[in-house]
Amino acid sequence: MIDPGYCRLMARYNAWQNRQMMECLQPMPAAELTRDRGAFFGSILGTLNHLLWGDRMWMSRFDGWARPESGITGSTALCPTLAAWSAERFRADGHITLWAEGVKAVQLAGNLTWLSGATGREVTKPMAQCVIHMFNHQTHHRGQIHAMITAAGAQAPVSDLAFMPDDA
Incomplete structure (x- = not known):
């Protein structure tokens, strides 16, 4: 289904996207970052936090x-502020990248079993599917953030994987 190269590519894409988000959001006033914009997780900062939380949850299972x-x-x-989120995000992205650089094909095979707080039961799914889900979850919520940035009147960053620089 996927191989270690996919994990490395998506970890690089994730870190690139998050660096762009940080740069784009730094000049935005805190009130704009925390304003409820009707998104599933409310605000830009709320959605950024949920995304970091989700990465931590999945990486607790993977690594x-x-x-x-x-x-x-x-x-x-x-994280209560963009600065706190930026520091935690930078750290998490570094660790996700290290995990992806070291992941082996055998680690992506087989199943992953965990106790899901969302469903209140034990879940078993193919490991590869869970890894794909983590990276898809990132992209999904960054799309929501992109829309909220645009709605706030700011210029949202480029998000197309095909346009990621080779050195990102």
Whole structure:
């Protein structure tokens, strides 16, 4: 289904996208970042936090990271400010990249079983499908953030994978 090259490409894409988001959002006033814009996770910062929370949750399953302390309902409050989020995001992206650089094809085979807080039961899915989901989840929520940035009157960054620079 996927191979380690896919993981490396998507980890690189994730880090590139998040760096662009940081640059785009830094000049935005805190009130704009926290304004409820009617998105599923409310605000730009709330959605950024949920995305970081989700990455931490999946990486706790893939690579032994510490699980987030809060459940999905608390995911929007992970970091209180953009500066705090930026620092945590930078750290997480570095660790995701390291994981992707070291992942082996055998690690992507077989199943992953975990206790899902969202469903309240044990779930078993193909590992490759779970990895694809993590990267798809990132792209999905960054699309929401992109729309909120545009609605706030700011210039949203380029998000097309095909236009990612070779050195990103």
